[in-house]
Amino acid sequence: DVCLANMPPAVPVVRPPSIEKEPAFLAFVSGLAIGAASENLEARSEAINFILGQSQQPERKCLSSAVKHLVLCGGTFPEESVLRETGVKEVDSVLARVAATVPTDIMPGRCEPTNLSLPQRPLHGALFKEARKAGNFRPVGNPYTFDMGSVHVTGHAGQPVDDLMRCTKLSPLEALTTCLEALHLAPTAPDTLETKPFKGEDPFIIDDFPHVLFSGGHESEAHEWRPSADGKVGTLCVCVPAFHRHPAIVLVNINDTRDVRVVDFSSAKIETRTEFVAVSTMSD
Numbered sequence: 001d002v003c004l005a006n007m008p009p010a011v012p013v014v015r016p017p018s019i020e021k022e023p024a025f026l027a028f029v030s031g032l033a034i035g036a037a038s039e040n041l042e043a044r045s046e047a048i049n050f051i052l053g054q055s056q057q058p059e060r061k062c063l064s065s066a067v068k069h070l071v072l073c074g075g076t077f078p079e080e081s082v083l084r085e086t087g088v089k090e091v092d093s094v095l096a097r098v099a100a101t102v103p104t105d106i107m108p109g110r111c112e113p114t115n116l117s118l119p120q121r122p123l124h125g126a127l128f129k130e131a132r133k134a135g136n137f138r139p140v141g142n143p144y145t146f147d148m149g150s151v152h153v154t155g156h157a158g159q160p161v162d163d164l165m166r167c168t169k170l171s172p173l174e175a176l177t178t179c180l181e182a183l184h185l186a187p188t189a190p191d192t193l194e195t196k197p198f199k200g201e202d203p204f205i206i207d208d209f210p211h212v213l214f215s216g217g218h219e220s221e222a223h224e225w226r227p228s229a230d231g232k233v234g235t236l237c238v239c240v241p242a243f244h245r246h247p248a249i250v251l252v253n254i255n256d257t258r259d260v261r262v263v264d265f266s267s268a269k270i271e272t273r274t275e276f277v278a279v280s281t282m283s284d
Helices: 041-051 059-062 083-099 159-167 172-182
Strands: 024-027 067-074 102-105 138-139 142-147 150-154 212-218 223-226 234-241 248-253 260-264
Touching: 024 041, 024 212, 024 234, 041 059, 041 083, 041 248, 059 260, 067 212, 083 102, 083 138, 102 142, 142 260, 150 159, 159 172, 172 212, 172 223, 172 234, 172 248, 234 248
Parallel strands: 024 067, 067 102, 102 138, 150 212, 212 234
Antiparallel strands: 024 248, 142 150, 223 234, 248 260
């Protein structure tokens, strides 16, 4: 038997009445692998244009104008044994353009140039000579916790979920919701998941009530809304797809975190049409 902790007290989301009906999106994208040669090159270009507000489709352009913050949750660099200078420059150039448009946080993933074990340190600023000139660009660690207004967001680039799946028959979303129920971002650490030695305080414990819990680098997008005990607020658990597996950007409306949109750039879609997935209470 497993005894799980009780959720910390739910914290209500405070919204100015004037903006309650206006969407303000937090965008998640994982596994862009900028500079890698792949069949997703066109989709990757369209995704970057979407973030820059340069989409040729009016619906997408309108949607991108409501994006207020971007989180790159792992896999931004190609998975290569040797980091090429040309590849670094291409990533830097793209992120400089993106950060000039929208505040951008970049997290490291499993195969990126930082320490392998969790918590991972932020990617070094020397990799982003142009992007770091933008005041809105910020390399951050993995896991990563931050606030957008009164919305508390926490998550990682996917390693804890992958390791939990390796030890169980859970789906990525089931593994992520298990982390929420356990109030621990990395339940299998340090037994089967590489982590730094720590003494005293466990860096993976979820102390504060999260309104959004995310995990990057998965086969496909999935999400689920978990209401709090009083039913007034809740936690959105969202699995962000690795772009080379499912070319999509996930948008979460911070004014109503039950509202999730998936912008799909898959070549399987007619004219890479945007697919909007509106959340009610649970993902399909």
